[in-house]
Amino acid sequence: MNVSVVLFTSDLRLHDHPPLRAALDAAREVVPLFVRDRAVDGAGFAVPNRLAFLADCLRDLDAGLRERGGRLVVRSGDVVEEVCRVACETAAGEVHLSADVSGYAQRREERLRRTLAAQGVRLHVHEAVTTAVAPGTVTPAASDHFAVFTPYFRHWSRQRLRDALGAPRTVRVPDGVGSAGLPSHRGVSVGLASGGETEGRRRLSAWLRGGIADYADRHDDLAGDATSRLSPHLHFGTLSPVELVHRARATGGPGAEAFVRQLAWRDFHRQVLAARPDAAYADYRTRHDRWRTEDTAREEVEAWREGRTGYPVVDAAMRQLRHEGWMHNRGRLLTASFLAKTLYIDWRVGARHFLQLLVDGDVANNQLNWQWVAGTGTDTRPNRVLNPVAQAKRYDPDGAYVRRWVPELAGIEGPVVHEPWKLRGRDRAAVGYPEPVVDLSVGLGRFRRARGLG
Numbered sequence: 418m419n420v421s422v423v424l425f426t427s428d429l430r431l432h433d434h435p436p437l438r439a440a441l442d443a444a445r446e447v448v449p450l451f452v453r454d455r456a457v458d459g460a461g462f463a464v465p466n467r468l469a470f471l472a473d474c475l476r477d478l479d480a481g482l483r484e485r486g487g488r489l490v491v492r493s494g495d496v497v498e499e500v501c502r503v504a505c506e507t508a509a510g511e512v513h514l515s516a517d518v519s520g521y522a523q524r525r526e527e528r529l530r531r532t533l534a535a536q537g538v539r540l541h542v543h544e545a546v547t548t549a550v551a552p553g554t555v556t557p558a559a560s561d562h563f564a565v566f567t568p569y570f571r572h573w574s575r576q577r578l579r580d581a582l583g584a585p586r587t588v589r590v591p592d593g594v595g596s597a598g599l600p601s602h603r604g605v606s607v608g609l610a611s612g613g614e615t616e617g618r619r620r621l622s623a624w625l626r627g628g629i630a631d632y633a634d635r636h637d638d639l640a641g642d643a644t645s646r647l648s649p650h651l652h653f654g655t656l657s658p659v660e661l662v663h664r665a666r667a668t669g670g671p672g673a674e675a676f677v678r679q680l681a682w683r684d685f686h687r688q689v690l691a692a693r694p695d696a697a698y699a700d701y702r703t704r705h706d707r708w709r710t711e712d713t714a715r716e717e718v719e720a721w722r723e724g725r726t727g728y729p730v731v732d733a734a735m736r737q738l739r740h741e742g743w744m745h746n747r748g749r750l751l752t753a754s755f756l757a758k759t760l761y762i763d764w765r766v767g768a769r770h771f772l773q774l775l776v777d778g779d780v781a782n783n784q785l786n787w788q789w790v791a792g793t794g795t796d797t798r799p800n801r802v803l804n805p806v807a808q809a810k811r812y813d814p815d816g817a818y819v820r821r822w823v824p825e826l827a828g829i830e831g832p833v834v835h836e837p838w839k840l841r842g843r844d845r846a847a848v849g850y851p852e853p854v855v856d857l858s859v860g861l862g863r864f865r866r867a868r869g870l871g
Contacts, residue, residue, distance in 0.1 A: 420507045422448045424514040428654035429474040430614040431481045431584040435543045436513035446591045453493040466742035466776045469604035470612035477613030487588030490596040497528045511539045515546035518687045520694030548684045549658040552691035562692035581660040606742035617650035632672035637747045640817035648777035686785040700793040708763035727853035730809035733822035742776040753790040754803035759860035764791035809835040825850045
């Protein structure tokens with residue numbers, strides 16, 4: 418066979434890329450193809466922050482291919498139509514791509530398989546490219562997926578991962594394959610990180626050298642910012658989860674073990690979504706909530722989005738999201754709990770806002786983490802409510818995170834920075850910070866009544 422096509426999706430890298438390796442083994446020439454999917458645009462997922470990061474990733478991928486004698490072919494339109502068109506133009510015998518888990522991805526794969534088969538072209542779908550352990554690899558006796566993380570992690574940890582692959586030395590692309598120009602986009606968050614495999618591997622090396630050792634002790638430290646910040650690279654696939662697990666385990670220690678556990682959580686959510694695609698928009702486990710909607714609680718929703726709820730740690734996290742297109746994991750838990758449980762507003766309202774800004778906005782992780790916090794997902798403690806003041810004092814004891822992101826409070830010393838409503842007289846008026854949108858006890862009472870807890 419002379420030509421194979423590799424369809425890049427959320428695996429925008431050259432290192433540890435099984436579809437690319439298989440295509441190179443099968444044919445003398447390979448078409449590395451990325452299709453800007455108009456269905457993603459139509460569904461509202463093509464937002465500025467992720468488009469800007471994606472543009473970085475595609476430019477870096479193209480540069481890496483050119484160093485090896487190839488180039489990236491970019492098309493725009495319906496993915497199935499464009500892949501089949503390229504296969505026809507090049508007389509390709511095979512198409513290779515990575516498996517994905519969303520309902521849309523599963524339907525697209527089936528369409529692609531049928532349409533290519535009609536052209537006499539074989540489709541090869543490769544597992545464990547965007548996950549460390551493929552969905553469906555480990556299942557309980559009576560179900561198609563694990564609904565609780567702990568037993569899933571126990572089985573996940575016993576799996577033997579495939580070896581990570583090196584980047585190819587040479588990629589030969591057939592002459593004359595037409596390509597659109599590489600995209601260029603600007604994000605809305607001024608502090609948005611740069612994308613691309615080169616940047617991802619640089620961050621990974623720095624993390625393994627200097628951050629992972631303390632991760633177990635410091636991953637919830639809001640001000641310390643001691644997480645890996647690799648989630649955007651995992652989302653776009655500029656880093657391989659298989660390689661990350663191997664390298665973290667080789668580093669060893671409690672920090673590495675805690676980091677690997679987070680990678681397992683990512684796989685856990687993917688195996689849930691693969692089995693239950695409607696969990697992207699419907700309660701995984703209904704609590705028969707009668708949520709307040711965006712229409713009925715508009716002022717509170719806007720206060721939450723803009724970071725002016727009157728609860729400093731919540732507002733700090735929401736402002737970090739707007740500025741960086743990223744938020745600390747503990748901040749994600751706090752802001753989600755505040756919206757869904759303290760304000761009792763439909764979790765989908767919050768999930769949509771996160772997807773509008775998060776550079777790592779990922780349907781599996783975003784939606785299922787929101788459901789986990791809202792108590793409609795896989796969480797075994799569905800009625801737990803996080804108190805933002807108690808959480809702030811625990812995870813931002815010096816107030817440094819709040820002062821960084823809520824400048825109105827930068828001059829307040831001591832723990833009262835987490836409870837500015839306790840200031841008196843002129844001090845309170847001079848701050849210029851809003852009153853709380855709801856009393857925590859009122860919010861808790863409303864939630865408990867709604868859940869039938871008294």
